[in-house]
Amino acid sequence: MRSLQLPLMGALFLAALALLACEASAADLTVPLAYAPPAVGVGLISELRGGVLAHNPAxxxxxxxxxxxxxxxxxxxxxxxPAMAFLVPRIHLGTTLNTAGDTSAVYAGFTWTYDFTDKLFAEVSAGAGFHNGKTGRIVPLDRIALGCSPLFRESASLGYRISQNWSVMATVEHMSNAGLCRSNPGITNYGLRLGYVF
Known part of the structure; x- marks a missing residue:
């Protein structure tokens, strides 16, 4: 069962990227827009997201x-x-929970969003993540020796706004220690997420 999950997640991820890329025509990309969701939401929280990621493929x-x-x-x-709007990030808090008992993490940081059109957008984020993975020199063959915790965490997304409130994103996230600990293989996950803007 686990062997089938990786090709399926990879195919879904590539299909999402192709669909999102098709939405951007040359005319759409000529005038960048300011970030579409509300600058100051009704409350403290502006958006909730959830999705499924392939865990450290290959x-x-x-x-x-x-x-x-x-x-x-x-x-x-x-x-x-628009350029200045991109420079003002949103603060994020999140978690990536592994369904097979491997490395999971909680994280926090900053997210920068740029709109190519009123539908198509890209994001980058940076911050730190605390994980429950292995950090020692000797670990089981099926586990990652991540060296230490917390780790640096970065992500990138390409997204499409289905409506004023809903969006879908193809996302890649990476955590590593930038060589500051004795072991630094890093961990990279990718998949699809849905977002709901208030």
């Missing part, structure tokens, strides 16, 4: 899936200029 702990949940907080202010 490396140790591969062959299982992760459940990803994330909260993004409203921007404190929204500049009118």
């Amino acid at each position: 490396a140790r702990e591969s062959g299982s899936a992760d459940v990803n949940l994330e909260i993004l907080f409203a921007k404190p202010f929204q500049p009118a200029d």
Whole structure:
């Protein structure tokens, strides 16, 4: 069963990327837009996200899936200029939970969003993640020796807004210690997420 999950997740991820890329025509990309969701939401939270990620494909702990949940907080202010608006990030809190008992993590950081059109957008995020994975020199052959905790965490997404409130994203997330600990193989997950903007 685990051996079938990786090709299925990979196919879904590539299909999502192809669908999202088809939405961007040359005319759409000529005028960048300011970030579409509300700059200052009704409350403290601006967006909730959830999805399924393939867990570290093609490396140790591969062959299982992760459940990803994330909260993004409203921007404190929204500049009118699109380039300046991109520079103001949203704070995020999230977790990536492995369904097979391998490495899971909780994380926090900053998310920057840029709109190519009113539908198509890209994101990058950076922060830190605490995990329950192995950190010692000697670990089981099916586990990753991540060196230490916390780790640096980065992610990138390409997204499409289905409606004013709903969006779908193809996401890649990576955690590693940047060589600051004795072992640094890193862990990379990818998959699909849904977002709901308030």
